[in-house]
Amino acid sequence: MRIAATLRMALRALRRNKMRSMLTALGIIIGVGAVIAMVGIGNGAKSQVEAQIASLGQNVVLVFAGNWSSGGVRSGWGGAGTMTVDDALAISREVPGVINVSPEVRDRQQIQANGLNWNTQILGEGPDYLDIREWPLQDGAMFTDQDVRGTTKVCIVGKTIVTQLFPNEGPVGKSLRIRDIPFKVLGVLSPKGLSVMGSDQDDVVIIPYTSEMKRVSKRTNLSSISVQSSSPEFSDIVQRGISDLLRQRHRLGANRDDDFTIRGQQEIADAATATTRIMTVLLGAIASVSLIVGGIGIMNIMLVSVTERTREIGIRMAVGAHGRDILLQFLIEAITLSSLGGVIGIVLGVGSAKLLSAIAGWPTLVSVTSVVLAFLFSAAVGVFFGFYPARKASNLDPIDALRYE
Amino acid sequence: MTAVIKLENVHKTYHTGDVEVLAVRGVTLEIAPGEFVAIMGASGSGKSTMMNIIGCLDRPTEGAYFLDGVDVSHLDRDELAAIRNKKLGFVFQGFNLLSRTSALENVELPMLYTHDRLSSAVQREHAIHALQIVGLADRADHYPNQLSGGQQQRVAIARGLVNHPAVLLADEPTGNLDTHTSVEVMGVFQKLNEAGITIVMVTHELDIAAFTKRNVIMRDGLVVNDTLVERRSFAEEALRRLDQAHQAVKLSA
Structure with missing residues (x-):
């Protein structure tokens, strides 16, 4: 039929x-x-x-300073204090597949401008940071290697900072004070919105990491290192390379845990x-x-x-x-x-x-x-x-x- | 001429629980092409069982049944369905038309299940032709509920004819009809028979059986009488008489 x-x-x-x-x-x-x-x-x-997740950047590997333990007392993340600028430079120099590295120091500070003040996150970064995060500037320019070497007092600001401290004028060329030190605003970041965790990514002031360490927080170790590998396939190799290099540089014996944590973008995305x-x-x-x-x-x-x-x-x-x-x-x-x-x-x-x-x-x-x-x-x-x-x-x-x- | 229906010592036994019912107990019967046979008997005589066997709806438990020269007593369900489709036409007491389906589509129904299917245009043509034979071509688009009992039965006859069967089987075809309509329907059968179609009919009404050519009487699962009809009724004449009687009643009233 x-x-x-x-x-x-x-x-x-x-x-x-x-x-x-x-x-x-x-x-x-x-x-x-x-x-x-x-x-x-x-x-x-x-x-x-x-x-x-994509707003993190492309093929990003994050290296966080780890914890230490001594006599049963354990510090929290970043407490190890063993990650240095030299580590970051070594990664950039020695690990194959790495195209960009930015040493990172993170801090919170009260900042002032125009008689207004605001508590915000201060990021000390290298000049490649915006490339790694694929974060374009809306206005002005990023600081350079020269600024890093010279610990210059320059910064770029996120959209939220503009709203809070420069409500009536373009901030580029103006200055803002971090711990009473004036920093010249070089550029304004394009807005990025909320992070995976829900925090405002635009509430940020980015300055050269050297300036952050010497002038603002007076510390010698890094919070983390952002690394960009050339392609997603390299992500694993790069992660292993960094791990081997850091263990060697930190003289960690075979029986000792890492004093750092490496997270690939994929893992963060998966989680x-x-x-x-x-x-x-x-x-x-x-x-x-x-x-x-x-x-x-x-x-x-x-x-x-x-x-x-x-x-x-x-x-x-x-x-x-x-x-x-x-x-x-x-x-x-x-x-x-x-x-x-x-x-x-x-x-x-x-x-x-x-x-x-x-x-x-x-x-x-x-x-x-x-x-x-x-x-x-x-x-x-x-x-x-x-x-x-x-x-x-x-x-x-x-x-x-x-x-x- | 070889018989179109040939039953050889056919038995049919039903098992209902522990009881064995011997419905048919050894019937031998031959029906030649062109015959018009009435199988008669009281209820329980086995005539319905005989009809089911002849109609290939059921298989004999014992004995052989040749339909159109083919032994059909050992075929399976699907083979029997194919035989019914090709060689048999059915007319039932309750008409058994599909409701809410036009007369034409009811007549087309057997062709839906034919092995070598015709195109729908040809099917339509055949169906209309079959309706013309029973004189209902002008009612092709009517639904069964728009037709009288006699008209419904004629649609059923057209359905039975449409695949050019070897035998037309009718099970109490006039059981649900009044006298006048019964005679009309018998007239259709007589006309078909004159055109050469073999008809086997089950009935318990003597006056209806008188329209056929041969009466087979069954009792207790056996054929007890098999005679040719001597004083045959003819539908045209019977109708005329009925009309006269009707007229007479009207005049006297």
Whole structure:
């Protein structure tokens, strides 16, 4: 029997009971709609986190100063105080695959300008820092190697600093005071927004690391080193190279732990997206349950339909329908019902995801894959839950079926 | 001429629980092409079981059944379905048309399940031709609930004819119809038979059986009487008489 004729028959049978068909499909509609919307929300959250990760820069490896322990007392991160500028220079010189290195010292200070003051993060960095972070300047220029060598009192500022201290004028060329030392503003960073952890990345003043160490915090060790490898494939080699080099430079014997921590960008990304991935899976799983419940609804109605149409089945068999013709007819009916629900559900799911974006401001991302998967799954639900009733119909005895009242 | 239906010592035994029901207990019967046979008997005589076996809806437990020269007593479900589709046409007591499906589509139904399928245009042509034979071509688009009982039964006959079967089987075809319509339907059968179609009919009404050419009477699963009809009724004449009687009732009223 031809598929087209069977399909026409299925559609007619479904049209005959419009209300019932709609209610049955509703289970699938809600299921598919929920899956699409939920996964859309999960993916939206994930893509937001990924964008934040990307704001770290490209192929970045971060080396943090580690902790020390002595007689059972352990310092916190950065407490080891063993990471030096020379370490950073050595990494740049000796580790293959490294293209940029920026020694980093971090500090918080009260700063003043225009009679206003503000507590902010002071970053002592090398001139390559903005290249590593892929962080363009909105205005002005970055300080240079000369400024680093000369411990010059220059800085570049983030957008938040401009808002807080220079509300009425362009800050480039003006000066601000860090611990009462005037620093000339060379440039303004383009806004970067929130970090993965939710802190304001634009609330920052960047000065040469040498100036930071000698003039501001008067320290001799680094907080961390930002390293950029030439490509993602090099990330592992670079991480291993840095580890070997630092262990050697810090004279750590085989039985001693690292006094530093290396984090590749991928690890940070993995850690940050793990939560959202779990959320996506969880939301998807809950929504799938409703899809299965919808499938059971289809099975129920198909069983009723087979009973109601026993006589019809008998007539069809009497005039020569094989068991498989009847099986196909009812299976196609179930699949039509579930796919129809799937299509409406997709429209509804995409619509509600868009609506959530618009109203609640949640980022949602409905991928083509999730739409195709949801549709195929809804069709599969039709096959799975339609098979038993269809088989029951095809196994009827024509004599009994014809006599059925 | 070889028989189109040939039953050899056919038995059918049903097992309902522990009880064995001997529905048919050794029937030997031959029906030649062009015959018009009524199988008669009281309920429980085994005539319905006989009809199911002849109609390839059921298989004999013992004995052989040759339909159009082919032994069909040992075929499986699907093979029997194919035989029903190709060689048999069915007319039932309750018409058994698909509701909310037009007369034309009802007649097309057997062609849906034919092995070598025709194009839908040819199917349509065949269906309309079959409807013309029973005089309902102008009602092709009507649904069963828009047709009278007699018209529904004629659609069913058209459905039975559409695949050019070797035998047309009718199970109590007039059981749900009034006298006048019954005679009309018998008229259709007589016309078809005159055109050469073999018809086997089950009925318990003697006056209906009188429209056929041969009566086979069954009792307790056996054929007890097999005679040619001597005083055959003809539908046209019977209708005229009925109309006259009707007229007479009207006049006297």
